[in-house]
Amino acid sequence: MxxxxxxxxxxxxxxxxxxxxxxxxxxxxxxxxxxxxxxxxxxxxxxxxxLHPYFLSEVAKILNEICPGCKSIRRELWVKVRRSAIIAEVNEKLLKQKKRLRSLPADFWDFIPKDEQQEESCLKPNRRVLSHAQVRYLLNDVDLKFIEKFVLRTDSLxxxxxxxxxxxxxxxxxxxxxxxxxxxxxxxxxxxxxxxxxxxxxxxxxxxxxxxxxxxxxxxxxxxxxxxx
Structure with a gap:
């Protein structure tokens, strides 16, 4: 065109x-x-x-349904949208349930690759403001049929x-x-x-x-x- x-x-x-x-x-x-x-x-x-700004809520729903490490269907993080960015947060209820776990392991966020564009203010102990490249990485290898439950055309993301x-x-x-x-x-x-x-x-x-x-x-x-x- x-x-x-x-x-x-x-x-x-x-x-x-x-x-x-x-x-x-x-x-x-x-x-x-x-x-x-x-x-x-x-x-x-x-x-x-x-990321296409109009599909941020759909991407957040997908990330909330999968394990970011093995890409199986499970829930561990709370993912929400803030304007044109996606924020990943640790579910505080899970931490309270695991009484022995007072803080997150040092390697907890290692499933997210480092991004040179990511600002230091985005790196909190229990929260990460994900860059667009990091979200794209997390969606790699996720079953396309599962993604299509949220978005009909995956190339629109x-x-x-x-x-x-x-x-x-x-x-x-x-x-x-x-x-x-x-x-x-x-x-x-x-x-x-x-x-x-x-x-x-x-x-x-x-x-x-x-x-x-x-x-x-x-x-x-x-x-x-x-x-x-």
Missing amino acids: SGLAINSVSEVTDPMLGLPNPSCQCSTCGAKDLKHCEGHFGHIKFPCTI FLNCFPVTPNCHRVTEITHAFSNGQRLIFDERTRAYKKLVDFRGIANELGSRVLDCLKISKASCTASISSSV
């Missing part, structure tokens, strides 16, 4: 994505008006694979790129009454796309930005439907 890999902020409104654009012509199909160009999609490639809609979905062209010039107005989705281009932070922050972008797109879509009705 994508006709352009977007590598710089300026390419979010590139003429290859259709009209309106500063050149007044679509660089992909050559059209000079919206009647002959429906626009063209692009995509933003991520520096790392992240992760994202390594993000689609950019055509210019006509996000850009409005306004003609000035007192001049021959034209002005292009960009909506919030365009600004959100720009925050995803050439991202250099940690995966959890990237996931947060993707979530913001999805929320803006959803709100814009709802507003368009309401106004048309």
Whole structure:
């Protein structure tokens, strides 16, 4: 579907994505008006694979049902969602039941591989804020049929790129009454796309930005439907 890999902020409104654009012509199909160009999609490639923000609750349910070590169906941790991150916590009730176990063994969290992007503040004795790479590791080798009980398409759980809609979905062209010039107005989705281009932070922050972008797109879509009705 994508006709352009977007590598710089300026390419979010590139003429290859259709009209309106500063050149007044679509660089992909050559059209000079919206009647002959429906626009063209692009995509933003991520520096790392992240969890799809809309499936965090499903991932949490899966992790709550499996042993993170042998991947068998059992329950030991409490896993919950916080914005674009997943938190693993030790079930305090189990600790209280095991009177001899006053604290966790030093190697308790060894089933989770170390991640260089993980901040020190995420490392608590009884809690871990899991990185996207760690969650992906924990889901490896889990029976796909079991995962499909929560998510019909397992490939939907992760994202390594993000689609950019055509210019006509996000850009409005306004003609000035007192001049021959034209002005292009960009909506919030365009600004959100720009925050995803050439991202250099940690995966959890990237996931947060993707979530913001999805929320803006959803709100814009709802507003368009309401106004048309």
